[in-house]
Amino acid sequence: MIFSDPEIWAATLSMAVPLALPAIGGTFSERTGVVNIAMEGIMLIGAFFAVAFSYWTGSAWLGLLAALICGGLTAAALAWGAIRVSADQTVLGMGINIFAAGLTTFLLNTLFGFNGTPISTPKLPNISIPGLDNIPYIGVIFQNQSILVYIMIVLVIVSHWFLFHTRLGLRMRSVGEHPLAADTLGINVWRIRYFGVILSGLFSALGGAYLSIGVLNGFTANMTNGRGYIALAAMIFGKWTPLGSFGAALIFGFSTALGIVLQGQGISSNLLQMIPYALTILALAGLVGRAVAPAADGIPYDPRRS
Amino acid sequence: MEIVDLKKWFPGVKANDGVNLTLRGGEVHAILGENGAGKSTLMKMIYGLLEPTSGEIRFMGKAVHFRSPREAIHAGIGMVHQHFMLIPALTVAENVVLGDEPGRIKFDRKEAQKRVRELSEKYRLAIDPSAKVADLSVGLQQRVEILKAFYRKAKLIILDEPTALLTPQETRELFSIIRGLKAEGVPVLFISHKLDEVLEISDRVTVMRAGKTVETVETKGATPQTLANLMVGREVVLRVEKSDAHPGEPILQVHDLHVRDFGRMERVKGVNLELRRGEILGLAGIDGNGQFELADAIAGLLKPEQGQIIFDGDDITRWSPAERTERGIAYVPQDRQLDGLVLSFNLVENTILRDFRKRPFAKNGVIDRTAATNYTERLIREFDVRPPDASRKASELSGGNQQKVILAREVSRDPLMLIAAQPTRGLDVGAIEGIHRQLVRLRDEGKGVLLVSLELEEILSLSDRIAVIHDGRIVDIVPGAQATREQIGLLMTGSRGHSEVSMS
Numbered sequence: 001m002i003f004s005d006p007e008i009w010a011a012t013l014s015m016a017v018p019l020a021l022p023a024i025g026g027t028f029s030e031r032t033g034v035v036n037i038a039m040e041g042i043m044l045i046g047a048f049f050a051v052a053f054s055y056w057t058g059s060a061w062l063g064l065l066a067a068l069i070c071g072g073l074t075a076a077a078l079a080w081g082a083i084r085v086s087a088d089q090t091v092l093g094m095g096i097n098i099f100a101a102g103l104t105t106f107l108l109n110t111l112f113g114f115n116g117t118p119i120s121t122p123k124l125p126n127i128s129i130p131g132l133d134n135i136p137y138i139g140v141i142f143q144n145q146s147i148l149v150y151i152m153i154v155l156v157i158v159s160h161w162f163l164f165h166t167r168l169g170l171r172m173r174s175v176g177e178h179p180l181a182a183d184t185l186g187i188n189v190w191r192i193r194y195f196g197v198i199l200s201g202l203f204s205a206l207g208g209a210y211l212s213i214g215v216l217n218g219f220t221a222n223m224t225n226g227r228g229y230i231a232l233a234a235m236i237f238g239k240w241t242p243l244g245s246f247g248a249a250l251i252f253g254f255s256t257a258l259g260i261v262l263q264g265q266g267i268s269s270n271l272l273q274m275i276p277y278a279l280t281i282l283a284l285a286g287l288v289g290r291a292v293a294p295a296a297d298g299i300p301y302d303p304r305r306s
Numbered sequence: 307m308e309i310v311d312l313k314k315w316f317p318g319v320k321a322n323d324g325v326n327l328t329l330r331g332g333e334v335h336a337i338l339g340e341n342g343a344g345k346s347t348l349m350k351m352i353y354g355l356l357e358p359t360s361g362e363i364r365f366m367g368k369a370v371h372f373r374s375p376r377e378a379i380h381a382g383i384g385m386v387h388q389h390f391m392l393i394p395a396l397t398v399a400e401n402v403v404l405g406d407e408p409g410r411i412k413f414d415r416k417e418a419q420k421r422v423r424e425l426s427e428k429y430r431l432a433i434d435p436s437a438k439v440a441d442l443s444v445g446l447q448q449r450v451e452i453l454k455a456f457y458r459k460a461k462l463i464i465l466d467e468p469t470a471l472l473t474p475q476e477t478r479e480l481f482s483i484i485r486g487l488k489a490e491g492v493p494v495l496f497i498s499h500k501l502d503e504v505l506e507i508s509d510r511v512t513v514m515r516a517g518k519t520v521e522t523v524e525t526k527g528a529t530p531q532t533l534a535n536l537m538v539g540r541e542v543v544l545r546v547e548k549s550d551a552h553p554g555e556p557i558l559q560v561h562d563l564h565v566r567d568f569g570r571m572e573r574v575k576g577v578n579l580e581l582r583r584g585e586i587l588g589l590a591g592i593d594g595n596g597q598f599e600l601a602d603a604i605a606g607l608l609k610p611e612q613g614q615i616i617f618d619g620d621d622i623t624r625w626s627p628a629e630r631t632e633r634g635i636a637y638v639p640q641d642r643q644l645d646g647l648v649l650s651f652n653l654v655e656n657t658i659l660r661d662f663r664k665r666p667f668a669k670n671g672v673i674d675r676t677a678a679t680n681y682t683e684r685l686i687r688e689f690d691v692r693p694p695d696a697s698r699k700a701s702e703l704s705g706g707n708q709q710k711v712i713l714a715r716e717v718s719r720d721p722l723m724l725i726a727a728q729p730t731r732g733l734d735v736g737a738i739e740g741i742h743r744q745l746v747r748l749r750d751e752g753k754g755v756l757l758v759s760l761e762l763e764e765i766l767s768l769s770d771r772i773a774v775i776h777d778g779r780i781v782d783i784v785p786g787a788q789a790t791r792e793q794i795g796l797l798m799t800g801s802r803g804h805s806e807v808s809m810s
Contacts, residue, residue, distance in 0.1 A: 181391035185405030
């Protein structure tokens with residue numbers, strides 16, 4: 001039976017990373033009241049600059065740092081448009097996605113030529129945690145996983161604690177629910193929203209970097225392949241919480257892993273590849289449980305109008 | 307607190323034009339005025355949301371210039387807004403401490419709950435700090451607002467139209483809270499346009515009219531009539547003058563009606579009701595007992611599960627709202643801004659909303675603007691809508707004038723029956739007087755009027771018969787002339803008591 005094979009769970013975990021990270025990022029943004037559908041674009045930017053700087057500097061870690069900086073800057077642009085000039089957040093996010101797809105493809109071709117990024121690009125290490133890999137079954141799941149898998153697990157826990165058990169987390173949630181109320185209590189709504197959106201950029205870029213220098217060591221055009229949108233579904237599926245987003249990402253990751261494992265078993269691979277996307281539609285259509293978005297999600301806040 | 311000759315001029319409007327007020331320590335001071343008299347502008351200036359054009363606000367002996375609510379809060383001013391500034395998704399404790407939370411990085415939830423519990427004990431505002439605000443009644447949410455003010459060490463509490471959303475019981479509780487604050491020496495500024503409440507709770511009253519403070523009087527020596535005259539600036543008829551009803555044939559009969567609301571909750575659970583021509587039937591009840599679903603069902607906006615609605619001899623149970631309108635049912639819905647008007651349309655478009663398909667407003671499917679505008683202008687004159695400008699958007703009108711537009715549209719179609727749900731909600735004395743007169747006039751013309759209201763006073767002063775609804779059922783129907791406040795109030799809680807005048 002394929003479900004008893006730990007390999008499918010290892011693949012599930014690995015596939016969940018580039019979904020869970022942007023989903024948690026989106027959670028931070030939307031919890032402060034800014035709709036972020038630009039995860040796809042920010043992931044692409046993260047993925048590309050991770051490879052580029054990893055190659056140029058010879059260090060995958062510096063590549064990761066560059067991915068974070070570029071992702072953060074892109075998110076800052078989104079934040080400025082959404083917060084300062086009260087632009088339509090869905091249009092802005094879509095704009096960033098299209099811009100990122102074009103920019104990364106253009107830079108890929110101009111900087112690296114049509115052969116793609118060099119195969120000598122360093123990637124982030126895969127590690128096994130000593131002790132953990134001795135446990136039967138569980139050990140196999142965690143054997144030789146990218147270091148970003150472990151970082152993600154830590155981030156899931158820290159994010160949840162941060163959002164629900166810290167003063168700043170409380171303020172973020174209040175700003176996303178009722179910014180005017182928060183403002184009258186002396187909370188700087190705009191600053192909190194910038195923080196939330198930029199944080200989402202960092203998480204998304206990390207997810208992108210996982211694809212390009214965590215799993216592989218190269219960038220191909222549009223390599224995120226819609227994962228930013230699936231992450232969006234995972235965020236909603238997870239009811240705008242980091243733990244929920246992670247859980248949803250695992251489900252989506254599993255469906256992808258299942259698709260891979262079942263290949264060559266007589267089921268059409270096209271049909272199998274469809275599973276995560278079909279799940280996404282179900283989640284976004286609100287069929288999977290009732291999820292309530294933060295009350296002020298997507299509504300610009302203008303303190304002068306209060 | 308002392309306010310000296312405060313003025314706030316907007317381009318073209320003198321919202322406040324000479325406000326003078328002295329608030330003494332430990333007194334409950336009411337500010338009474340009609341909607342548009344400048345009460346909100348005054349509050350916004352005190353709370354740092356607007357800057358005065360001229361004049362001065364002195365607080366604790368010093369002149370203050372708040373540039374934001376933050377500064378006002380910091381100085382010790384606690385404001386309870388009409389629309390609460392609460393976050394429904396968070397708990398009571400979280401709402402109270404927000405912005406000044408205990409803990410360093412971690413939010414110390416236990417400490418927050420402890421502090422809120424201490425405050426609630428000190429000011430006798432019983433509340434569960436760990437409850438989610440969304441789960442609380444409006445009355446309890448208001449307590450959270452008051453606690454928020456005290457958590458920030460408020461030395462003065464401003465209550466802006468605090469009873470607008472409360473049930474009579476909750477209002478009673480609020481008043482006992484206010485008395486408690488007074489006993490603690492906390493001064494309270496109580497803003498309202500409701501005479502009876504002001505008379506009951508305040509020590510002194512300052513009346514505002516057209517942006518000016520007219521007079522400050524001791525509440526002891528004031529009567530509803532003197533205050534109402536000060537407010538409106540002329541003699542006001544408080545009690546509705548009406549002759550005896552001459553009820554005729556039944557116009558509406560409701561048999562065993564069951565209605566579910568949009569959330570599939572059964573709200574009306576077997577109502578039997580009869581309305582005759584030439585009478586006003588008041589439907590009294592506490593909010594949420596099915597009265598508005600019943601009104602919606604009669605107007606055709608909700609489909610009944612079961613039962614029958616007979617109107618003027620026709621079974622209209624399955625008719626569409628448009629067919630009912632055609633047949634002679636007029637409806638003034640509860641929420642005038644949501645269901646009564648299209649706010650972004652102008653008055654012409656709003657007055658022909660029901661009849662735009664027909665002559666003279668439309669010919670061959672094209673709207674005749676001239677005919678529609680003439681008609682609207684006539685209604686504006688007849689119903690004294692202000693400003694008298696048919697090209698204004700409905701959203702630009704005050705609540706009272708919006709209601710006049712709806713009433714004008716419904717009544718001028720010469721219906722056989724009018725359903726009026728909360729027709730005077732949020733309106734001031736002058737406007738209420740006018741609407742009430744219209745309802746009585748309709749009755750005297752031989753039409754049936756079904757008045758659904760949460761205001762007991764309104765029901766008592768207008769109705770020829772009073773039906774009391776509780777939990778989706780009619781508890782009793784009593785003649786309006788003999789009914790007392792206590793009797794109806796008791797019936798509204800569902801207890802039949804021993805009403806001797808029972809008719810059903």
